[in-house]
Amino acid sequence: MDLKLKAETFVSGKEITISGSKSESNRLLILQQLYPSLQIENLSDSDDTHHLQEALSSSSNAADIGHAGTAMRFLTAFFATQEGVIKVLQGSDRMHNRPIEILVNALRDLGAEIAYVEKEGYPPLKITGKKLTQSKVSINGNVSSQYISALMLIAPSLQNGLEIELVGKITSVPYINMTLQLLHQLEIEANFKGQIIKIAPKSTIKEQTIVVESDWSSVSYFYSIIALSEIGSSVKLSAYKKDSLQGDSCLEEIYKNFGVTTTFEENTILLTKEKKHNSEVFEQDLKNAPDIAQTIAVTCFGLGIACDLSGLHTLKIKETDRLEALREELTKLGADISVTNESLHLKSSSKIKKNIQIATYNDHRMAMAFAPLALKVPIEILEAEVVTKSYRSFWEHMDVVGIKNEEIK
Structure with missing residues (x-):
């Protein structure tokens, strides 16, 4: 499905409810398997979360998780601990080209039995669940935090708990802290000091319900819309809280640079464009929140300001190579942009080309990040249905605020 987007008038003052955080939901679903007395409310309605739920509830010896990278990593660790269970984890073509060797090696060090079905170092995987008795493991700190969180989530179910040594520079710390805080909510003893994460074993927890906060990554597109308005x-927008566990809540501070203020009310945030952006060049290290890089780059382009974004090395192995995808699509719109393996550099420009077709590369964030530009010029989004990976109601919500979308026949 290809869509033509056009915004004749921005509709101000609307209230929108966004579903639960994909990051929190997927972590809690794994923990719920280990501790069935845990109840979860406001789960994400994303494809990723649906794939994870299906894989956990299916009795089949194979699970197809599509493009869901989080599901692949968390399930690899989970099924490795399930004695007597043999599971083949597979996904899309892109998923079969996303590396997982670092996590597999760490799990093998703990005693896991995991085999590569096709290509060494990549899914599909054949996992034979067994009791893991080792209690210490090392893993590079600058890899995807999902590898580290996958180990943290299974840690309390291990007989001796787990000590994880993070080697070298550590990135995506907020996502590690999110996992840590969710363990704390279940009264699991866990700490993260220096380069060491220690998690104690725990066989049962008391009955409790956790309400998932709405997704901050999803709200980034509304920050962009208000910035361009x-x-x-x-x-x-609801449901959000000031003391969020999500790393992308740094949007509140970042978008002050673009004239957007955030007012926290009871379970909601009010985003308001109060002034013009305050700089001609925006610089930010996004190592702790790389998923909002696409949104910020498009915002800066739409405002005609330059930006230098760093800390983006993990974007090379997402649903697509997001840095190259951004360079390609922004260039089509008239941008002067360059990228390296870990950074993006956009020069200021005052003109945006109209009616450009934006390729999405099977990447939900490419579709959503470019949508706000419809406030400036008509734009076309190819394969727009890809947004369901994380945000099923996205195009409906765009319509609510005045970004109309019409299917291209």
Whole structure:
């Protein structure tokens, strides 16, 4: 499905409810398998979460998780601990080209039995669940935090708990802390000091319900919309809280640079465009929140300001090579942009080409990040249905705020 987007008038003052955080939901679903007395409310309605739920509930010896990288990593660790269970984990063509060797090696060090079905170092995987008795493992700290979180989530179910040594520079710390805080909510003894994460074993937890906060990555597109709108424009979103576990909540501070203020009310945030952006060049290290890089780059382009974004090395192995995808699509719109293996550099420009077709590369964030540009010029989004990976109601919500979408026949 290809869509033509056009925004004749931004509709200010609307209130929108966004489903639960994919990151929190997927972590809690793994923990719920280990501790069935845990109840979860406001789960994400994303494809990724649906794939994870299906894989956990299916009695089949094979699970197809599509493009869901989080599901692949968390399930690899989970099924490795399930004695007597043999599971083949497979996914899309892109998933079969996303490396998983670092996690597999760490699990093998703990005693796991995991075999590569096709290509060494990549899914599909054949996992034979067994009791893991080793209690110490090392893993590079600058890899995807999902590898580290996968180990943390299974740690309390291991007979002797787990000590994880993070080697070298550590990136995506907020996501590690999110996993840590969720363990704490279940009263599991866990700490993260220096380069060491220690998690104690725990066989049972008391009955409890955790309500998942709405997804901050999803709200980034509304920050972009307000930043690209007229002064006085606003939108209210729920359900959010000021003391969020999600690393992307740094959006509140980042978008102050683009004139957007965030007002926290009871379970909601009000985004308001209060002034013009305050700089001609925006610089930010996004090592702790790489998933919002696409949104920020498009915002800066739409505002006509330069930006230098760093800490983006993990974007090379996402649903697509997001740095190259951004370079390609922004260039089509008239941008002067260059990328390295870990950074993006955009020069200021005052003109945006109209009616450009934006390729999405099977990447939900490419589709959503470029949508706000419809406030500036008509734009076309190819394979727009890809948004369901994380945000099923995205195009409906765009319509609510005045970004109309029409299917291209």
